[in-house]
Amino acid sequence: VDASGPTWGRALVTGASAGLGATFARHLARGGADLVLVARREDLLRDLAGELVDSTGVAVETLAADLASEDGVAEVCGRLRSDADPVDLLVSNAGITSMGRLHRLEPERERQLVRLNAEAVVLLAQAHLAGLSEREASGAIVNVASLSAFQPLPAMATYAATKAFVVTLSESLANAYGGRGVRVQALCPGFIRTEMAAANDLDEAAGRIPDRLWLDPDRVVRESLAGLDRGRVVVIPGAGYRWLHRVTAALPRGVQRTLVGRFAR
Ligand SMILES: NC(=O)c1ccc[n+]([C@@H]2O[C@H](COP(=O)([O-])OP(=O)(O)OC[C@H]3O[C@@H](n4cnc5c(N)ncnc54)[C@H](OP(=O)(O)O)[C@@H]3O)[C@@H](O)[C@H]2O)c1
Numbered sequence: 261v262d263a264s265g266p267t268w269g270r271a272l273v274t275g276a277s278a279g280l281g282a283t284f285a286r287h288l289a290r291g292g293a294d295l296v297l298v299a300r301r302e303d304l305l306r307d308l309a310g311e312l313v314d315s316t317g318v319a320v321e322t323l324a325a326d327l328a329s330e331d332g333v334a335e336v337c338g339r340l341r342s343d344a345d346p347v348d349l350l351v352s353n354a355g356i357t358s359m360g361r362l363h364r365l366e367p368e369r370e371r372q373l374v375r376l377n378a379e380a381v382v383l384l385a386q387a388h389l390a391g392l393s394e395r396e397a398s399g400a401i402v403n404v405a406s407l408s409a410f411q412p413l414p415a416m417a418t419y420a421a422t423k424a425f426v427v428t429l430s431e432s433l434a435n436a437y438g439g440r441g442v443r444v445q446a447l448c449p450g451f452i453r454t455e456m457a458a459a460n461d462l463d464e465a466a467g468r469i470p471d472r473l474w475l476d477p478d479r480v481v482r483e484s485l486a487g488l489d490r491g492r493v494v495v496i497p498g499a500g501y502r503w504l505h506r507v508t509a510a511l512p513r514g515v516q517r518t519l520v521g522r523f524a525r
Contacts, residue, residue: 268349268400272296272340274327274384275354277304279454280404283477284351285312287485294319296347298336299354300326321345327354327380328372337387341394348399350388352381355404357419357456370418377422385433389442398441400488403430405446407501410509411520423448427494434493446494447484450501452477472500 271288275281277299285295289312297305302324309320323339325332340347355377358365385401392399408416409423430446437444451457452475480497487495496502508516 267291268293270294270296270345270347271349271351272298272336272347272388273351273353274298274336274380275404276308277301279456280449280452280477280480281351281353282308283481284353284402284484287478287481288349288351289316289318289320291485292316292318293349294345296321296323296339298323298325298327300324319345327384328375333380333383337383340384340387341391343395346391346395346397347388348392348397349402350384350400351402351404352384353402353404354380355422355456357416359415359419361415362417365418373418374422377419378425381426382429385429385444389433389437392442393440400443400445401430401433402445402447402484402488405430405448407448407450407496407505409446409448410505411524412517413524414521415524431493438491443488443491445484445488445492447480447487448494448496448505449475449480450496450498451475452480475501 268288268291271293273281273284273295276285276297281299285297285308289295295312295318297309297320299305302322305322305324309322312318312320323336325335327333327336340350356373358369358373381403385403388399388401403426405426406423408420409427411420413420427446427448430444434444451469451473454477475498483497484495496505
C-alpha cells in the first residue's frame with residue numbers, strides 16, 4: 261500500500277472493519293495519521309489496529325458503534341467533538357446496500373440503509389464541523405457516495421437515492437465551509453471489489469459485471485486522498501468511469517433515465 265495525499269494528524273474512519281474503510285485506514289496510517297476506527301465488529305477493528313500500530317507506529321483507537329442506531333451515532337459524534345486528541349479528517353464510509361424491486365425488500369432494511377447511508381452522514385459531518393469550529397481548526401470530510409448517485413437504478417432505488425443525497429450534501433458543505441479551511445469531498449466510485457460486492461444479494465449481479473469495470477480499493481483511496489489534496493469536491497476514481505460519467509451527465513435527464521431503466525436491471 262502506498263502512502264498518498266496530504267498528511268493528516270488524526271482521522272476517524274467509519275466502516276473501517278472491512279473493504280474501502282480498512283483500505284482508507286491503511287493508507288492514512290502509512291501517511292502518518294493517527295486513527296479512530298469505527299464499525300460494529302470490534303474484533304476486526306482490534307486486529308486492524310494491531311496491524312497498523314505494528315507496521316506504522318501510529319496511535320490507533322477503536323470505537324465499536326452501530327451507526328444505524330441513535331446511541332451509536334451519538335457516541336461517534338461525541339468523539340468527533342472531543343478536544344482530547346482531536347480529529348481533523350472524517351471519512352464517512354460505512355454504508356450498506358439492498359437489491360431488488362422496492363416492494364419486495366424488507367422495510368426494516370430500507371430504514372437501516374437510510375439511517376446509515378444518509379442520516380448518520382449528516383450527523384457525523386455536523387459534529388465534526390462543530391468540533392473544528394470550536395477549536396478554530398482546519399480539517400476535512402470525505403463522504404463516500406457512489407456513481408449510483410447519478411443513476412436512477414431500478415433495483416437499488418433507496419441506495420441510489422441515499423448516494424445522491426450524500427453528493428448534494430457534500431457539495432453544499434464544500435460551498436459553506438470551503439472558505440473556512442475545511443475541505444469536503446464526495447467520493448463516487450463505480451464497482452469496487454469488497455465484501456459489499458461479494459454479499460449474497462449482489463452475487464448474481466457481480467457475475468454479470470465485466471472484469472475491467474471492477475476497481476481496486478487501493479486505487480479508489482489513492483485517488484480520493486490525491487483529490488482531497490487538490491481540493492476536488494466530487495471525485496470519480498478511474499479514467500473509464502470519469503469518461504462514462506461525462507458522457508451520461510451531458511445527456512438530458514429524461515434520456516439518461518430511459519437508458520438506465522433499459523440497461524440496469
Ligand atoms: N463495493 C462497491 O462496489 C462500492 C461502490 C461504490 C460505493 N461504495 C460505498 O463504499 C462504502 C464502503 O463499502 P464497501 O464496499 O467497503 O462495503 P463493505 O466491505 O461491506 O464494508 C462496509 C463497512 O461498513 C460497516 N458497517 C455496516 N453497517 C454498519 C453500521 N450499522 N454501523 C457501523 N458500521 C457499519 C461494516 O462494518 P461492520 O459490519 O463491522 O459494522 C464495514 O466496515 C459504502 O458507503 C458503499 O456504499 C461501494
